[in-house]
Amino acid sequence: MKKINQKNFKKTLSKFSTGVTVIAINNQNKIIGKTVNSFSSLSLSPPLVMFSLDKNSSSINNFKRSKFISINFLSKKQIKISLNFAKKNSKWNDTEFFYGQFKTPIIKDCLSNLECTVEKLIPMGDHIIFICKVINVLNVLNNNKVKPLIYYNSQYL
Numbered sequence: 001m002k003k004i005n006q007k008n009f010k011k012t013l014s015k016f017s018t019g020v021t022v023i024a025i026n027n028q029n030k031i032i033g034k035t036v037n038s039f040s041s042l043s044l045s046p047p048l049v050m051f052s053l054d055k056n057s058s059s060i061n062n063f064k065r066s067k068f069i070s071i072n073f074l075s076k077k078q079i080k081i082s083l084n085f086a087k088k089n090s091k092w093n094d095t096e097f098f099y100g101q102f103k104t105p106i107i108k109d110c111l112s113n114l115e116c117t118v119e120k121l122i123p124m125g126d127h128i129i130f131i132c133k134v135i136n137v138l139n140v141l142n143n144n145k146v147k148p149l150i151y152y153n154s155q156y157l
């Protein structure tokens, strides 16, 4: 074992493979999306999920203010969407979406989409944990051939 430092911590965490989501909000008609892989399920009853955002993110205040949020699970075909929403001030130009019940942007052709209310924010270290209650779900693709986008070792698989 080696003593932890920032470099080997980052490298070690990169060996944990995850799916990729885009979380999205509609705050006073300004729509913002962000690529996030810190997503996790939290509770079945009530239906809760969580993810964390960097406190220094340029849009953190918009996310902190938002009562509703969509969480979009990306397929392997949506790598461009993931790259786009990992940029600062990313635009929605080419990303096809529609609005959910709470006017959150729901990205088309995802593996699944969740529409949630934001229940609790917990600041922890340099991130804020968002705990969200799932209100609506969409599973467009009842097709097992469509593969998930996976992030592993700082690369898309």
Ligand SMILES: Cc1cc2nc3c(=O)[nH]c(=O)nc-3n(C[C@H](O)[C@H](O)[C@H](O)COP(=O)(O)O)c2cc1C
Binding pocket: 020, 034, 035, 036, 037, 038, 039, 051, 052, 053, 054, 056, 057, 058, 059, 085, 086, 087, 088, 089, 151
């Ligand atoms: C695969 C992947 C996963 C990411 N996951 C997270 C995450 O869970 N939380 C987070 O705050 N940023 C995450 N990011 C970084 C943001 O998507 C984005 O790059 C960064 O927030 C952009 O800067 P800004 O937030 O200051 O606009 C991830 C980036 C990639 C490529």
